[in-house]
Amino acid sequence: MTKRIAIIGGSGYIGGELIRILLAHESVELISVSSDRYAGKPLSRIHPNLRSQTDMQFVPRSKVDDDCDLIFLSVPHGTSQELVKSYHERNIKLIDMSADFRLKNRELYPEWYGWEHTCPELLELFIYGLPELYRGDLTGATFVAGPGCVATSAILPLWPLIKNDLIEAEHIIVDSKIGSSAAGFEPSLSSHHPERSGAVRPYSPTMHRHTAEIEQALGRGRPVTLSLSVHAIEMVRGIASTAHVFLKDSGVDQKTIWGAYREEYG
Ligand SMILES: NC(=O)c1ccc[n+]([C@@H]2O[C@H](COP(=O)([O-])OP(=O)(O)OC[C@H]3O[C@@H](n4cnc5c(N)ncnc54)[C@H](OP(=O)(O)O)[C@@H]3O)[C@@H](O)[C@H]2O)c1
Numbered sequence: 385m386t387k388r389i390a391i392i393g394g395s396g397y398i399g400g401e402l403i404r405i406l407l408a409h410e411s412v413e414l415i416s417v418s419s420d421r422y423a424g425k426p427l428s429r430i431h432p433n434l435r436s437q438t439d440m441q442f443v444p445r446s447k448v449d450d451d452c453d454l455i456f457l458s459v460p461h462g463t464s465q466e467l468v469k470s471y472h473e474r475n476i477k478l479i480d481m482s483a484d485f486r487l488k489n490r491e492l493y494p495e496w497y498g499w500e501h502t503c504p505e506l507l508e509l510f511i512y513g514l515p516e517l518y519r520g521d522l523t524g525a526t527f528v529a530g531p532g533c534v535a536t537s538a539i540l541p542l543w544p545l546i547k548n549d550l551i552e553a554e555h556i557i558v559d560s561k562i563g564s565s566a567a568g569f570e571p572s573l574s575s576h577h578p579e580r581s582g583a584v585r586p587y588s589p590t591m592h593r594h595t596a597e598i599e600q601a602l603g604r605g606r607p608v609t610l611s612l613s614v615h616a617i618e619m620v621r622g623i624a625s626t627a628h629v630f631l632k633d634s635g636v637d638q639k640t641i642w643g644a645y646r647e648e649y650g
Contacts (some may be wrong), residue, residue: 388415388452392445392467393459393579395419397480397565400431402456407437416449417442450476456482460568465502472506472527479641481530485510486597496596512601516540516649531601535562535594537625541599544644546602550636553602554609557628563619574616581618588614 389406395580396418406412419442427442428435448455455471457464458481486494490504501507510519513528514536522528532541538558540586545551561584567575572648574580574587593610602608 386411386413388413389454390416390448390452391456391465395422396431396569415452418445418448419478420444468628469503477492477526479528492596496593496645520545532594532597533566535597537623538598542627544648548644551629557611557623557632560614560623562614562623563621565620585616587602
């Protein structure tokens with residue numbers, strides 16, 4: 385059955401990717417895409433790769449058709465909380481791409497994001513949207529929190545090792561190199577091409593926000609401690625993360641490690 389889907393925040397980078405993927409999905413009808421800045425303009429004005437794919441136009445956020453099966457929120461951190469409150473009251477299914485509902489413990493928000501959560505009672509309703517780890521919980525979920533980009537690049541390679549108890553879970557070091565699109569389409573001094581070109585810059589040597597969600601996702605009941613450093617490099621898309629881990633038993637051979645990955649992702 386075709387699902388009717390709307391997107392709030394369709395002019396940004398995540399919005400653009402969502403539109404591209406959903407337009408190509410045979411079981412989806414994209415019914416409404418918002419942008420306050422570009423309301424009334426064709427989607428392809430901002431996402432030229434969609435030129436031959438759709439003649440839809442952006443609508444203002446207030447005019448998004450929410451008579452639908454699912455809404456994606458692809459808006460900045462901190463802004464989706466208010467939107468989620470209203471959709472929760474109307475029990476509308478949604479996937480929030482921001483960090484606002486990724487963490488279960490409300491006390492982590494002031495620590496990692498610098499603000500108090502405005503609707504902490506809703507945190508427990510959200511499933512972390514990483515199918516490789518939470519596929520069962522995601523089936524039939526009403527509220528999903530899309531995982532962070534750096535977080536995804538660290539969780540997926542580490543999970544088989546943690547799950548099989550092969551490494552010291554409280555002694556993990558991750559070093560990530562990240563492209564410029566992660567910062568969204570709003571230019572800043574650090575993302576502007578002349579500043580970024582030719583440079584490797586440690587933009588978050590400690591206290592990167594995704595540390596909290598990586599520890600939460602990998603932990604699942606046991607303590608996981610991570611030291612994460614993120615570098616901005618001259619690249620647009622993509623993240624390369626290197627994880628340094630310490631085997632619990634130095635006798636573990638390569639075959640066992642390959643086996644853990646094959647079993648999980650084969
Ligand atoms: N970029 C990535 O690689 C990446 C990866 C994973 C997760 N995320 C998360 O996904 C979300 C979107 O990221 P992005 O990179 O696409 O950001 P972006 O390029 O800056 O786009 C933000 C979008 O939100 C809309 N917007 C801005 N303020 C708003 C508000 N107060 N209420 C509703 N809509 C608002 C903007 O449209 P108008 O102002 O025109 O309405 C725009 O469409 C963020 O929370 C981000 O952290 C991003």
